[in-house]
Amino acid sequence: MLKKYGDFIAGLCGMALAAYIFITGYQIGLTEGKDFGAGFLPKLVATGLFICCAILTYRGFKTMHTVKAEQSEYKKNYLGAYGIFIMMVIYALCMKPVGFVISSAVFLFCAILLATKRENWKPIMFAVISVVLVLAVYFVFKDIFGIRLPNGVLDSIF
Amino acid sequence: MSEIITGITSVMTPSILALMFMGVVMGIIVGAIPGLTVTMGVALFLPMTYGMEPIAGLALLCALYIGGTSGGLISAILLQIPGTPASVATCFDGHPMAQRGEAGKALGVGIVASFLGGFVSFIVLAVLAPSIARVALKFGSYEYFSIGIFSLVMIASLSKGSLVKGLISAFLGFSASFVGIAPVTSFARFTFDISKLRTGFQLLPALIGLFAISQIMSALEDKYKEEDSSIRDYKIKGFGFTREDIKGQGKNFLVSTLIGTGVGILPGLGAGICNIMAYSAVKDMSKYPEKFGTGIVDGIIASETSNNACCGGALIPLMTLGIPGDNTTAIILAGFMVHGIAPGPLLFDNQAVLVYGIFAALFISNFFMIIAEYVGMRGFVKILNVPNNLLMPIIAVFCFVGAYGVNNRIFEIYVMLGFGLLGYIMKKLSIPQAPIILGFILGPIIEKYLRSGLQRSHGSFVPFITAPISGFFLLLTVVVLGYTVYKEVKKMRSGKAA
Incomplete structure (x- = not known):
């Protein structure tokens, strides 16, 4: 098409x-x-x-009348491509009110699930990766690079 | 002679050497993370230099500059996401090589090219700085406009397969640069009464969007593609390449060094432009231009040599005239000023020891850069062992942080997403992404110098042609454009005949 x-x-x-x-x-x-x-x-x-x-x-x-439709060797996951984009838009909308840590952890967890084939889902491992990585990114950027990311609902904690 | 020796020994103390090594490593990290720029890295460390001896502080800033400029190649090769605008063209051949299982070779070639490009440009800086600066001083608005137009036309040859699509991409980039306050008259254009648009689109969110976000979307699209585990077996010997791999690259290296140093000398252009210019020049000269973009060392050498050569070039007007060549050297200029040192023609007479100390710091930092990246490259390639289903979402989070960090505004994230969607559509339509970036960077430069030139000439275009340097570049532009159109038409006719 x-x-x-x-x-x-x-x-x-x-x-x-x-x-x-x-x-x-x-x-x-x-x-x-x-x-x-x-x-x-x-x-x-x-x-x-x-x-x-x-x-x-x-x-x-x-x-347009002579071009043949492209044949892919594998099933294309267009829904995944549009899905991740929509998730990123929601993530951007939530980042300020909810805060970087919570919105990023939720986004990361959902995005990993979306990017992983159903048979390879490991929700607990994905959740741990999401939380640990987001916290590490938050503190590295805040304390080393001096970038203050939105705290949102966790403002009183951080 | 004694001043040279005193200058060199002034940076050879353990504390300054350690400081420089730390600066290079931090620079590499900053350069490798998409969203963090060399300028940002140097700016972050500038306050640290206030309490230091002038030579220690300036050596640290130079080390960060060198490390950061080279560090961008890591993410460009491994993730197809340029860590900095200076490594956009490194993606074109670096990532296809990494996909073929030659990440080690690509990194090795890039690291050595960065080192050699920097090394030669520092020699040029040390030997020819004052005389080159005098020539650069003769460049005015006519010359800058013509060089801008020439660079833009050069990218037409970058367009894989279609000149028309390449030009559309360049015009789109140019159009995006119109948003915000216009140069010269400060007229707000295409802002739709949105106050945040008055500052225009920032380069970094646009770059992250076009390359990273579109790449993440494409990766999700290929979720069901079987990954070839054999290409994840990275065994790196030495720098990862043999003498045979870089045979016949001397001319490529020379041209890229000249372009890098030359563009660096001209204030306002910088490494973001010279890497794409060098890539297209080398591609045009090549006997096998069709192989560019498929993963050949020529492309990596062109891009990485030129962007590090740009460092030395950008320091020439800074040290000899007190004019910074790019944003990063503008911050280094601040580093001079906080210590009460005014760079300019008198610097070489009044502060000779400091000048030679800085030259020594540049060479030493360049050596530290190659050592740090050589040691680190075996670790860098491990990134590719992280499966795509984890890697891409993690990169997305880094992209968000990088875009947000530009101005501490969520608005930059929206800009990034907008450009990301545009980049994805462009990929689908086989419209090249490099020209849009160059159009975006060069747009304000061309407009600024065109309008100030026209004001100078009272609305006449004639001086743009009659000024010798400007006329030469315009003539060159016509020749390049004519030749590219000729090649395109010839290719179309031969296609029809077949």
Whole structure:
């Protein structure tokens, strides 16, 4: 699917982005009105991006009927790739209110489970790794590198 | 002569030698952890130098600089995640070698290339510094703009298979650099009224996202791929490579050293750019450019030689003119200043002993770097023994800490995730990732010098062409672009004929 229509769709998206940058750049140029303004280079780059994306769209359109779908030697786990990304977004959202230690330990534990084949799950070992590693990272970064990570609900303890 | 000897002996005390060794090891650790930069490492240790003798403090900062610049190769080769922007191009060939079970060889070649690149550039620094600095002083906005454009066009040749996709990647990086306050006029662009966007996207979260987050997602996608246990058998003899492996690399080394030192001398460019420039230059010159990116030593030598050569180059304007070549040397400049020493043309006359002491510290730190990495490389490769199902989530946590640590803001984590998703999509569409980074780094530089140049010339583009150095680089740009397009068209026609 991606191999077949990827270039065509990416080209169209790129052209839309280039048009947006150009229009915004044009507006900047109008408001500023001196030398070439802060909108000059965005317009120039947007033009270049638009041309390249138009070529990509054209090539994608020409080849989409001839390209065969990619055959993988093993089962691809797309759900895992999207799953870990969603987990990372949730992890980022929780880090400040919950704190680095708890959110990281939970994320690490869940991410290891997600990355491990079901038959190899060892929950207790994964939990120990998660907690020990996160605590080690927290204290190394706090005490050696001077990076204060969010404490969240554990603020009174750390 | 007596000043040279006094300078050298000033750093040969056990305490300063121990301090330098510690600095190199800390630098390597900082460089190897994605998210911690050399600049950050040097900045962290700067306050420690306040109470030290000037030579001890400056030797420590130089040791950190050298160790950190080289340390980035470890994660670049083993994890395909550049520890610092200086080792982006090391990923291209280093990681494929590690995947083939040649991690030891890749690390060994990288370590030796780093050492030799640094060594030659320090000789250049010691011998030619004042005269080179005088030439560099002649560079103005026209020249910097032209060099920026030239570098950007050079990356077109980096694009594996498609010039169009390479250019799209570069334009995307350029576009991302527009977000925030515009140079020269401080006009806020593409901020969507979000105050946090006024500072623009930081390089480090973008870099971690593009390389690490996309790599983590790809690894999860390949969860059911059977791992070949035979490639995890790492037996390293010596530096892990033979004389045969590096045969015929002299020219590659020379070009990369020249690019590294040259780019280092020019303020504001730095190792983040020179490693990609050297890689593309060596690839262009190569008799087998199609092999680049598949895991050959040529690519590692180009990247690692140039980034350490950049260290010596960046110290030239710092010591001779008092102008830092990159962010890290800006902090080293602060190290000079806290001791009441003003780097500049008079430094060589007034503080000759200190100058020679610093030169000696650079050479000694470079030796410490190769020793520390040689001893450590057998341990580094063990990282690859950690199964992917544990390694990738652990790396994710490090990425979060690294991105957060840039400004102590969760916002940088969101930026990292955004670039991570973009990197993953780019991988799926076979759009190269290196040009986006170079476009992102060079964007503000090109814009700044274009606009200040235009202000200087009252809106005329003519001086950009008529200024000799600027004109030369623009001509070179046209030649490189024309040649790349010609190669692309020829390849397409031969493909059609077949």
